[in-house]
Amino acid sequence: MSSDKKKMSREEFGLQIIIFGLGFFYAIVYYVAVPGVVDLQAVSDQLLAYVTAVLTAAFAIGVINLTRVHWINIKRKRATWRYSVILLLSLYTMLVFSLIASPFALDPNAVVIPASVIQFSTPIWEFLYYKTLVNINSSIFSLLAFFIASAAYRAFKARSLESTILLVAGLLVVLGQAPIADLIWPGFSIIRDWIMAFPNTAGQRGIIIGAALGIIVFSVRRLIRYDW
Amino acid sequence: MSNSLKSDPRVVYLILLLVVTVPLLTHSVVAVPVTPTTLALYQFIEKLPANSLVFESFDYATSVVPELHPQAIIVTQHLFLRPLKVLFVSQGVDGPTLADAVLDTINKGNKTYGVDYANLGYIPNSATLIGMPANISQFLPVDTHGNPTARLPIIKEFPAAKQASLVITYDDDGSAMYAYLQYWEGRYGIPVAVGATATVAPGFMPFYNSGQLVGILFSIRGAAEYESLVFQEYHCCLGLSGSSSSMVALSAAHLLIVAMVAFTNAAYFVTRIRNRRSNKA
Amino acid sequence: MIELVPGRISQAVLLIIVLAAIYAATRIASKRHLKTRGIPGLERIDEWIKEAAGLKRPVFYTPGTGGITDPDTLAGLALLEYVVNHCVEHDARIIVANSDPQVQQMTEDMVKRAYSKAGREKDFSPDMVRYVSTRQFAYAAGVMGILRREKPAVNFFVGSFQAEALQIAETGRTEALYQFGGTTNTDQLPFFTTTCDQTLIGEELYTAQGFLSSDPDVISKLVGSDGGKILAILLILAGVLLATLGSSFLINLLGL
Numbered sequence: 205m206s207s208d209k210k211k212m213s214r215e216e217f218g219l220q221i222i223i224f225g226l227g228f229f230y231a232i233v234y235y236v237a238v239p240g241v242v243d244l245q246a247v248s249d250q251l252l253a254y255v256t257a258v259l260t261a262a263f264a265i266g267v268i269n270l271t272r273v274h275w276i277n278i279k280r281k282r283a284t285w286r287y288s289v290i291l292l293l294s295l296y297t298m299l300v301f302s303l304i305a306s307p308f309a310l311d312p313n314a315v316v317i318p319a320s321v322i323q324f325s326t327p328i329w330e331f332l333y334y335k336t337l338v339n340i341n342s343s344i345f346s347l348l349a350f351f352i353a354s355a356a357y358r359a360f361k362a363r364s365l366e367s368t369i370l371l372v373a374g375l376l377v378v379l380g381q382a383p384i385a386d387l388i389w390p391g392f393s394i395i396r397d398w399i400m401a402f403p404n405t406a407g408q409r410g411i412i413i414g415a416a417l418g419i420i421v422f423s424v425r426r427l428i429r430y431d432w
Numbered sequence: 433m434s435n436s437l438k439s440d441p442r443v444v445y446l447i448l449l450l451v452v453t454v455p456l457l458t459h460s461v462v463a464v465p466v467t468p469t470t471l472a473l474y475q476f477i478e479k480l481p482a483n484s485l486v487f488e489s490f491d492y493a494t495s496v497v498p499e500l501h502p503q504a505i506i507v508t509q510h511l512f513l514r515p516l517k518v519l520f521v522s523q524g525v526d527g528p529t530l531a532d533a534v535l536d537t538i539n540k541g542n543k544t545y546g547v548d549y550a551n552l553g554y555i556p557n558s559a560t561l562i563g564m565p566a567n568i569s570q571f572l573p574v575d576t577h578g579n580p581t582a583r584l585p586i587i588k589e590f591p592a593a594k595q596a597s598l599v600i601t602y603d604d605d606g607s608a609m610y611a612y613l614q615y616w617e618g619r620y621g622i623p624v625a626v627g628a629t630a631t632v633a634p635g636f637m638p639f640y641n642s643g644q645l646v647g648i649l650f651s652i653r654g655a656a657e658y659e660s661l662v663f664q665e666y667h668c669c670l671g672l673s674g675s676s677s678s679m680v681a682l683s684a685a686h687l688l689i690v691a692m693v694a695f696t697n698a699a700y701f702v703t704r705i706r707n708r709r710s711n712k713a
Numbered sequence: 714m715i716e717l718v719p720g721r722i723s724q725a726v727l728l729i730i731v732l733a734a735i736y737a738a739t740r741i742a743s744k745r746h747l748k749t750r751g752i753p754g755l756e757r758i759d760e761w762i763k764e765a766a767g768l769k770r771p772v773f774y775t776p777g778t779g780g781i782t783d784p785d786t787l788a789g790l791a792l793l794e795y796v797v798n799h800c801v802e803h804d805a806r807i808i809v810a811n812s813d814p815q816v817q818q819m820t821e822d823m824v825k826r827a828y829s830k831a832g833r834e835k836d837f838s839p840d841m842v843r844y845v846s847t848r849q850f851a852y853a854a855g856v857m858g859i860l861r862r863e864k865p866a867v868n869f870f871v872g873s874f875q876a877e878a879l880q881i882a883e884t885g886r887t888e889a890l891y892q893f894g895g896t897t898n899t900d901q902l903p904f905f906t907t908t909c910d911q912t913l914i915g916e917e918l919y920t921a922q923g924f925l926s927s928d929p930d931v932i933s934k935l936v937g938s939d940g941g942k943i944l945a946i947l948l949i950l951a952g953v954l955l956a957t958l959g960s961s962f963l964i965n966l967l968g969l
Contacts, residue, residue, distance in 0.1 A: 235725040237716050249559035256557040259780075259815055266814030269844045276840070284862065307528045307553070307576050333494075333529065341495035344850040348876060349685065351883040353448050354441040357692045359907035361700055371697070375690055381630075383464045383653060384683030393465055405638045408899050411915045412638070415897040417941040418916030419784045420728075421735060426787070495850040496876075605875045619720075631876050631900045 226251070227427040270295065298332055305329035373399055444692065451684045460680035463660070469640055470657040473625045473647025474510070476598065478665070482515040484597035485590045490520065490527035490534075491601050491608035496629050500602045501530065502655035502673035503627035507600060509538045509669050510662050517586055518549040519596075521572070523561070523608040528553045528576045538672070546584045551576045561611055565594035565620050594620040598646070602627040606635065613644055627654060652678055723969040731941045738940025742933035754893065754911025755924050759799055761891045765866035766805035772796065773865035773889070775856060775881070776820070777896065778812040778849055779873025784919070785897055786816060789872025791922045792895070793820060796869060797827040809842045810859055812852040817844040853877035857884040864888050870905070871895040871913065882908035895921070 212220060233244045274288035282288075303310050304317060305325040311317040360375070362368040379385045380396020480486070488508060492500045511518050520531040531551050543549055552568070553576045555561055563571040568591060569582035581587045590596070599622055603609045609626045616622040623646045626636055630651035639645045649658060655675035663670045670676060717725060765772050774796055776789035793809065800807040809824060811817035821842040828837040845855035857880060860868065868885040870878065871894065878894075878901040885892050886908045894905035895913030905912045913921055920935055952963045 235718055235721050237718050238714070239716060240714075245562070249562060252557060252559045256559075262814040262818065263847070266817060266844045266847070269814070269817060269839075273840060273843060307532070308525075312578055334533070338494040338497050341493065341848070341850050342498050344854050344880075345495040345876065346498070347880055349452075350441075350445045350448055351879045353685075353689055353692070354444050355879060355883060355904060355907050356689050357444065357696045359903075360693045360697070362697050371693070375693060378686050378690055381650075381653065382683040382686035383656070383679045384462050384687070386465045387462070390465070393467070397468065400634055400637050401641060404634055405641055408635055409638050411897070411899045411902075413945050414916045414942060415919075417731070417735075417938055417945065418897075418919035420731065420941070421938050422784060422788065422919040424732065493849060495848075629876065635900050 224427055227423075267295070267299075298337075301325050301329040301332060306333070373403070448685060448688060451688045452681045455680035455684055456678070459677055461676055462679050462683065464653065464656045464676070464679055466657045466661060467650065467654070469648040469650065470654050471647075471661070472640075473507075473600075473649065474658060474661045476623070476625070476646045477507075477510060477514065477516075480514070480516060480597050483517065485517045485519065485586075485595055486511055487519050487521060487593065487596050487599040488531070489599060489601040489603075489608060489612070490522040490530045491524045492526070492530070492604040492629075493524060494526050494530075496604045497530070499629045499651050500604060500627055501534070502652055502675040503649045503658065504530070504534050504602050505537050505673040506655050506659045506662060506669065506675070507627065507649070508534050509672060510658070512538055512540055512543055512549075513662070513666055513668075517590065519568075519586065519590075520549070520551040521555055522553065523555050523601075523611065525554060532576070546579065547586060550581070550584050550586050552581060558611060558615065562615050564592075565616060565622070566592055568593055594622065596622050598623050598625065600625045600627065604629050604632070606632050609636065609639075609645075613639065617644060625649075653682060720968065723967045727967070731944060734940045734944045735937040738943075739933050739937030742936035747933070747936060752913065752917050752921055752924055755921060757891075757911065758796065758893065758925075761867045761893075762796070762799045762805050763803050764890070766800075766803040768866050768890075770866035770890075771806040771808050771863055772800050772867045772869070773808050773810070773860065773863065773885075774869040775810045775812075775872070776816060777870070777872030777874045778852060778877065779816075780813050781815045781819065783873045785873035786813075788918045788922070789895070790816070790819060790823070792869070792871050792925070794823055794827075795922075795925050797824050798830075801827045801831045801833065807841055808859065808863060808865065810845050810852075810856050811843065812845060812847055812849075814844055814847070817842065849875060849877055853880045856881045860884050860888045866890050868892045869894075870909070871918065874898055874901045874905075876901075879904035879908070 230248055233248045236244065238244060271292065274292050277288040278285045278292075302308065305322055306329055309322070311322075314322055356374075360367075360371045362371050376392070376395050377399055380392045380394075380399075382392075385392045477486075488504070488511070490504065508518070520528075520535075522528055522531065528551060535549075535551070540549075552572045553574070555564075555572070560571040569580070569587055572581055575581055575584065593616070596616075599612050599616055601608045601612055601624065603626055606628070609624065609628075612622075612624045617624045624644065625647040626633075626645055627649040628636060628651070630653075633648055633650045633654075636645060636648050640648050649655065652675045655673045656679050659670060659673055659676055662668070762772055774793055776786050776793060779786035781787070797807055797809075799805075807824060809820045811820055821839070824842050825834075825837050828834055843859070845859075846852045856877075860881070861884065865885075866889060868882075868889045868891070870882060870885070870892070874896045875898065878896070878898075882892065882894060882904055892909040893911050893913075894909035895918045896902060896905060897915050897918055899915075902912070902914055906914070916938065920938065923935065948963075955961075955963050
């Protein structure tokens with residue numbers, strides 16, 4: 205890791221002033237108001253809007269990077285070049301139809317794009333979105349069920365006292381979550397509710413507090429570049 | 433079997449596939465006990481005075497449609513069964529489309545677009561979220577149909593989001609919920625509820641226990657529970673969200689995992705005892 | 714006239730007190746010789762990278778699905794800088810996969826600079842730093858594909874992760890020799906601990922940077938963070954005691 209203790213150049217110092225100023229401005233705006241003189245919240249909202257505009261432009265760079273990498277794959281006929289063709293075709297097809305016919309279409313009122321083109325494109329976009337994208341995304345997400353099953357039988361082993369407690373608590377929560385388990389014994393959902401409300405909440409809060417303090421220190425050190 | 437599981441996890445995948453598919457194909461149904469967090473949300477909505485404004489925020493991606501879409505369908509149907517006004521917004525790019533899909537699924541009764549409900553579309557950044565409680569149409573000037581929001585009767589009646597009686601966010605990672613808690617609940621006291629996936633919902637329990645959230649729907653099970661509550665009161669909508677028919681498959685998958693873990697541990701202990709005996713011998 | 718926003722006065726005061734406590738604890742600790750348990754696994758990173766170089770298998774790194782404003786992503790990028798420098802030093806090929814295009818710009822710059830610093834600009838290839846997709850599961854599918862095709866020796870999943878964490882960690886477990894995970898997301902931590910050889914849990918993600926730097930004051934900084942935690946614990950205990958006795962003094966005070 206680079207040490208921050210070396211002397212900053214003039215440019216670095218100027219940049220650091222901007223970073224420090226903007227960072228602490230945002231922190232201060234949350235706590236301080238100057239009524240009747242300037243609406244600090246409106247100023248920070250406007251700055252945030254500029255940041256959003258700049259960051260959004262970076263999405264174009266992402267598309268360019270994807271296109272470049274996969275175009276090189278195709279040109280050099282690498283092992284997976286056929287998949288690169290499919291990727292680029294899918295990317296630009298979806299892009300074109302989304303620009304014409306999605307809720308974020310460029311010209312929903314058919315001022316420039318002919319209405320017939322929009323009418324033709326809309327069912328295609330709906331097919332690509334609802335019948336293809338939604339289903340593919342859901343399918344990849346559903347792989348999680350299989351991975352959880354294999355991770356569970358591998359991880360839940362009573363090797364020590366702590367792992368036994370983890371095993372028992374985990375099994376009780378899984379049983380409590382299964383609707384049919386309440387037909388076996390109603391106590392499962394009561395135990396699950398207790399575990400979620402107390403030990404789970406306590407553990408989550410502990411990690412949240414620790415992480416929040418870590419974020420405060422990390423952020424302040426990043427803003428002021430002073431290791432304290 | 434334990435050695436098969438260790439050497440090739442596809443055995444586990446195949447068993448899980450069968451266990452989940454068979455109940456779905458046979459359309460088996462089971463009664464679902466209602467959890468306190470689901471009941472809390474239902475009762476909160478039931479007790480809302482007539483003509484209250486509710487925001488529904490579609491903050492999930494298409495990948496979690498099977499988990500969160502059923503929640504959105506049944507809760508939206510409940511809102512439409514009651515004399516409430518509903519505004520649809522979204523902090524995710526898929527939200528406006530998914531909101532339209534929900535509206536196409538439910539029975540809207542005699543509710544009129546623009547008067548009783550409207551889809552205001554995508555909230556692009558936190559500046560918009562921060563500004564909406566003061567003035568909705570300044571920050572969301574057009575709805576998803578291109579209509580100026582300032583001219584919609586529902587916005588004329590409720591020009592500021594701080595007049596809302598409830599925000600329900602369907603969130604797959606918690607970021608939208610934290611934003612609503614920070615900017616709406618923390619500053620204006622607007623009650624917030626969340627419909628979440630099974631992986632993130634346990635992390636929201638501290639907020640429910642502290643009273644910052646008025647209710648949590650846990651995954652597709654929450655949708656099935658909510659559907660049963662709506663059915664009990666309004667005698668309709670059973671099967672609308674498609675969640676109730678998934679409960680047997682869900683239960684079977686859970687019980688399979690419990691059985692596999694129990695079996696693996698039994699095999700582990702038997703192996704340990706055998707090793708100890710052979711060491712003694 | 715400058716005013717404090719009502720409802721946030723106690724938060725502002727508490728923040729100042731917490732920062733002061735952290736600073737004071739750091740100063741006090743720097744004057745003493747203290748020991749710490751360390752973060753297990755950090756010292757193995759270098760060893761794993763050397764092994765990857767020896768086996769001629771790449772090192773894979775992904776900072777997750779968060780944006781550049783996400784503290785977890787920034788902490789992941791801080792560790793990436795260390796990993797990249799060691800990969801260049803030991804001549805191990807690095808592959809970085811990104812979900813966010815802005816993060817991709819930063820990681821590409823980081824990898825390029827590491828090669829430039831070592832005088833090996835020509836060895837850098839844009840292929841090393843890939844933008845996969847902003848969509849969560851398209852990113853997961855892309856990363857799973859990279860892991861299956863490239864078969865890295867070491868996988869680093871350090872940053873901001875959501876539900877895709879288990880998918881990529883499980884896939885990585887079958888393809889790689891070693892896995893190093895880290896996130897503060899409490900929902901995904903269990904998946905990392907079951908699939909990774911070493912895991913940075915919660916705030917270890919933010920303190921890892923200190924341990925990996927050759928900074929002699931790292932322990933005093935850790936104690937500083939612990940100073941803030943001790944203050945939080947004391948407040949919690951005070952609140953529990955007062956609430957049990959039926960007093961809402963602390964709740965009202967913190968609500969100012």
